[in-house]
Each structure stands twice: as structure tokens, then as C-alpha cells.
Amino acid sequence: MRLRKSVVMVGMMGAGKTAVGTALARLLDVPFLDSDEEIVRAANRSIAEIFERDGEPFFRLKETQVVGRLLDGPPCILSTGGGAFMSAANREMITAKGVSVWIRADLDLLWQRVRHKTTRPLLRTPNPRESLRAIYEARVPVYALADLAVDAEADLAIEAMARRVLAA
């Protein structure tokens, strides 16, 4: 299939943007790209190290640059970090050059998926469950601005999710 526009996966940490995006790219036989991965590769440091050494504002700047550069390339499936869609400038770029898909998952499912991972700097707090809840509450109204929303379910296989995105 020939994509006319990039499909941009947005949504919370743990929603499954990368897994579903990878499966969707395979289904459509188009390239898959991940903005976090590109930032890590360019900086030669992990996301946690970038947050720690350079600070979140630096990470956000890199995120905007990377998302812009990837959207200027040939159409692809692009997975973005959970905060990328929060910036109005990023949203404008994404909306102009791609189709945004919110992978919508409820807080319990997100928590189940991220609770044992230590890679996410925003959850390295004394009460990560509460931090996740606060981030979720603040972001849901913004994710709702995406072009499409697709629900994630605990038992739904990744391939089935990718088919849901395709159907939407």
C-alpha cells in the first residue's frame, strides 16, 4: 500500500504506540520510525541519561526537531514519545503532515505495563503510580485532539490493535 501521509502514533507511556506502530508498518509494508529511538541514537545516550544530564527542555527541543525531520521524509508510521503531542507546535506539524492516532488505554492498563520498568524518567518519583495518574489526567484532553482514537485492551493482541488502527 502507498501511504499518502505519515501515520503518527500518540498517547501515554505504556499505551503500546511502538508495538502497534511496528505491527501496522509490517501490515502496510511501510517504514516504521520511533522518535525516542532517533533521539537516543543521535545523542548516543538513553532517554533517562538525556533527562538527567541535559534536562527535560533539551529533550523536548530534540523531540520537536526529530519529529519535524521525520515528518519531512517519505510517509511512514511514526511512534512518538508520550509527551510529544503536548506541544502545540508539534501538534501543528503532526496535523499538517500526518494523521495522528491516539492509542487510548485506561490508567490501570498503563500502570500494569509501566510499573516494572525503570526507563521512564517522569516516573522516577517517590510515588510513580500517582505521577502516572497526574500526567494521564493532564494529557487526556490533549490526546483527544488527535485525528483518530483507537482503544487498547489488556487481552487484545498487537496485530489485532494494528488492524483496528487500519480500520479506523
Ligand code: S3P
Ligand atoms: C515521555 C514518554 C517516553 C519518552 C520520555 C517522556 C512522556 O516515551 O519520550 O520518557 O513525556 O510521556 P514513551 O511514551 O514511548 O514511553
